Amino acid sequence: MDAWDIEFHDLTVGYGRMAVLRDINATLPAGKVSVILGGSGCGKSTLLRHIIGLSRPIAGEIRIGGHDLFRLDARDFRRVRRHMGVLFQDGALLGALTLAQNVALPLSEHLRLPRRLLREAALRVLGMVGLAEFADYYPNQLSGGMRKRAGLARAIIAEPRVLLCDEPTSGLDPITAARMDDLLLSLHAQYAEMTLVVVSHDLESLKRIADYVLVLRDGAAVFAGTLAELETSGDAYLRQFLRREAGPEERAFREPPNPEVRAALEKWLRS
Amino acid sequence: MTPESTETGPLAGFLRFARALGRASLRGVDAVGGMAIFMAAGLAQIFANARIFPRTLRQTYVIGYQSLFVILLIGIFCGMVLGLQGYYTLVQFGSVGLLGSAVSLTLIRELGPVLTAIMLTGRAGSSMAAEIGVMRITDQIDALDVMDINSMGYLVSPRLLASLISFPLLTAIFDVIGILGGYLTGVCMLGINEGVYFYKIAHAVTMSDVSGGFIKAVVFGLLVSTVCCHQGYCAHLRRDSVGPEAVGNATTSAVVISCVLILAADYVLTSFLL
Numbered sequence A: 001m002d003a004w005d006i007e008f009h010d011l012t013v014g015y016g017r018m019a020v021l022r023d024i025n026a027t028l029p030a031g032k033v034s035v036i037l038g039g040s041g042c043g044k045s046t047l048l049r050h051i052i053g054l055s056r057p058i059a060g061e062i063r064i065g066g067h068d069l070f071r072l073d074a075r076d077f078r079r080v081r082r083h084m085g086v087l088f089q090d091g092a093l094l095g096a097l098t099l100a101q102n103v104a105l106p107l108s109e110h111l112r113l114p115r116r117l118l119r120e121a122a123l124r125v126l127g128m129v130g131l132a133e134f135a136d137y138y139p140n141q142l143s144g145g146m147r148k149r150a151g152l153a154r155a156i157i158a159e160p161r162v163l164l165c166d167e168p169t170s171g172l173d174p175i176t177a178a179r180m181d182d183l184l185l186s187l188h189a190q191y192a193e194m195t196l197v198v199v200s201h202d203l204e205s206l207k208r209i210a211d212y213v214l215v216l217r218d219g220a221a222v223f224a225g226t227l228a229e230l231e232t233s234g235d236a237y238l239r240q241f242l243r244r245e246a247g248p249e250e251r252a253f254r255e256p257p258n259p260e261v262r263a264a265l266e267k268w269l270r271s
Numbered sequence B: 001m002t003p004e005s006t007e008t009g010p011l012a013g014f015l016r017f018a019r020a021l022g023r024a025s026l027r028g029v030d031a032v033g034g035m036a037i038f039m040a041a042g043l044a045q046i047f048a049n050a051r052i053f054p055r056t057l058r059q060t061y062v063i064g065y066q067s068l069f070v071i072l073l074i075g076i077f078c079g080m081v082l083g084l085q086g087y088y089t090l091v092q093f094g095s096v097g098l099l100g101s102a103v104s105l106t107l108i109r110e111l112g113p114v115l116t117a118i119m120l121t122g123r124a125g126s127s128m129a130a131e132i133g134v135m136r137i138t139d140q141i142d143a144l145d146v147m148d149i150n151s152m153g154y155l156v157s158p159r160l161l162a163s164l165i166s167f168p169l170l171t172a173i174f175d176v177i178g179i180l181g182g183y184l185t186g187v188c189m190l191g192i193n194e195g196v197y198f199y200k201i202a203h204a205v206t207m208s209d210v211s212g213g214f215i216k217a218v219v220f221g222l223l224v225s226t227v228c229c230h231q232g233y234c235a236h237l238r239r240d241s242v243g244p245e246a247v248g249n250a251t252t253s254a255v256v257i258s259c260v261l262i263l264a265a266d267y268v269l270t271s272f273l274l
Helices: A044-051 A074-081 A099-110 A115-128 A144-156 A174-190 A203-209 A227-231 A236-242 A248-254 A259-270 B012-048 B052-063 B065-093 B096-137 B140-146 B151-189 B194-204 B207-233 B243-273
Strands: A006-015 A018-028 A033-038 A059-064 A084-087 A162-166 A195-200 A212-217 A220-226
Touching (some): A006 A044, A018 A044, A018 A212, A033 A044, A033 A174, A033 A203, A044 A059, A044 A162, A044 A195, A084 B140, A099 A144, A144 A162, A174 A203, A212 A236, A220 A236, A227 A236, B012 B207, B052 B065, B052 B096, B065 B096, B065 B151, B096 B140, B140 B151, B151 B194, B151 B207, B207 B243
Parallel strands (some): A033 A195, A084 A162, A162 A195
Antiparallel strands (some): A006 A059
């Protein structure tokens, strides 16, 4: 199986005619772990939606394994997308199905296999993410972290060439987040040819898993390079981001509130 | 700057009104067109989806069987009220013997299909819109698309087909139970002759009345399932709200639009069937 890289050429993406990211030029290397990093609302998840073909770019192109995703006809587009696995933010598991049924869904819908084999396949990947004993639970019976792991199991069951994870550690406690990072790394070690793309703003996670980093800010890509290059970068914003320092616009919120508001608030608190 | 903001003079108000009316009309045409395309895509997937049967069976259970009790309850009371009202109207003309035909024709031609469809809209249609809407805002529909599973075929087509099966069946049950309700008040309570009641039904009801009622039920089933699935499926595109509020609004819209369409379609169908 050849590894697939992901190329962005003069890419402008957004919603309708409103651009969120402009003129992105970068290549997420094949067979590596790439992290798309940026502050909240900078367009990371929007970019991810375009990579998986859920939205069309305003301009430019996305090439995955050399295929220009949005110039393919419908059949070829589906053929390329079959090689992608996606972990959505909250797992996006179907509430009416058990974990085993959810995880086996990509196989049960496309392959004519006996139920026994489908369940075996589901249990195998659920075992890889440590959820084999929860196979018959429904998603609403699980914690957020478990739902994410189950979503990951579903994303890898068809052995994709490209695995995309949307904020896999957000909302998790530090220990569960570290376990998720380890899980991603062990999966990547097992499927060495798989290109892993993680959208995140979690710095700890970045340092643990990233081979390559794409940093987004103010609608543009401000850095694309290895983790070592990022850590030695002289760019003021990147240093500020990596040290988790607030910028001048955030400091403005430290100003005291309007006196009238404060007086009314104190009156209410005393009442 | 928009053209309306520069307009002055006596016609300015009228022009603003005309523009707003034009925009609303275009939005309406757009919505109807979108819904028609959605219905066509859903119907087409019935034939393209190899696993339609088990999913339709499940939806028929949800839409049909789980609504049975409420249909029985509404049907019996509806028939009883018709029997009561009909009796006290007919007694003034000395025609109480016609009660059977009055109750049965009212139920089979009009009230059966319409009330069944309205009850199913509240009971099953709202749940379709809410369930699909929640799936939309929690990325479950996107997940289906990414897994190369046709979300229309997976979610919408089984509900359309199950509605096409359930609506006529429940309408038939509603009609029969309603006629029994009329029997309870007319014969058991008010003393009309049992033979006359059923003879008049057999004499008055023709095959075209029954088939007309079924045609209405099928059309209402198609309309209700299309509108409810469409509202849920497009909950993320709403302009008035986002997230869970959008699902709530989509559910409300689904019920309101469905009810209006049921009554409008009833008028149109009745004009052709009479």
